[in-house]
Amino acid sequence: MATYFKKFEINTKGFTDIKDITSIIQGILKESNVNEGIAVISVPGSTASITTIEYEPGLLKDLPEILEKVAPQSREYFHNETWHDGNGFAHIRASIMGPSLSIPIHNGNLVLGTWQQIVLVDFDNRSRRRNVVVQIVGE
Numbered sequence: 001m002a003t004y005f006k007k008f009e010i011n012t013k014g015f016t017d018i019k020d021i022t023s024i025i026q027g028i029l030k031e032s033n034v035n036e037g038i039a040v041i042s043v044p045g046s047t048a049s050i051t052t053i054e055y056e057p058g059l060l061k062d063l064p065e066i067l068e069k070v071a072p073q074s075r076e077y078f079h080n081e082t083w084h085d086g087n088g089f090a091h092i093r094a095s096i097m098g099p100s101l102s103i104p105i106h107n108g109n110l111v112l113g114t115w116q117q118i119v120l121v122d123f124d125n126r127s128r129r130r131n132v133v134v135q136i137v138g139e
Contacts, residue, residue, distance in 0.1 A: 002139060006031070012048075015122075016093070016122070018064075025110065030108075035107060039102070040102050042099055046099075090124045
């Protein structure tokens with residue numbers, strides 16, 4: 001059983017900035033030489049998420065609009081009273097979406113749907129340089 005770990009950084013704009021990281025993850029998988037197994041992709045922190053989406057212009061507008069209804073930026077959050085950083089909405093959105101994703105690996109490829117891409121979503125109220133970690137386990 002092989003284990004492969006890699007970390008990379010990506011710049012974001014915050015405010016539900018969605019970055020397609022599929023090709024980066026595919027490159028890391030190739031480096032790992034794992035043919036069968038699982039890839040776990042995670043973003044450390046509490047104001048960003050890893051998920052999948054069809055990375056197309058309509059959904060890149062739809063997702064932020066829906067999340068604005070679920071956890072609006074303009075709402076008062078108790079978190080903001082504690083830290084006075086104005087990003088309570090970002091913490092709520094990230095906790096709903098989750099920090100990590102597991103993708104099966106078969107025949108040396110990520111098992112993704114035809115229109116499914118892996119994305120990092122940064123909800124914070126400022127630009128960031130995010131770390132993303134990838135752990136691949138298999139043979």
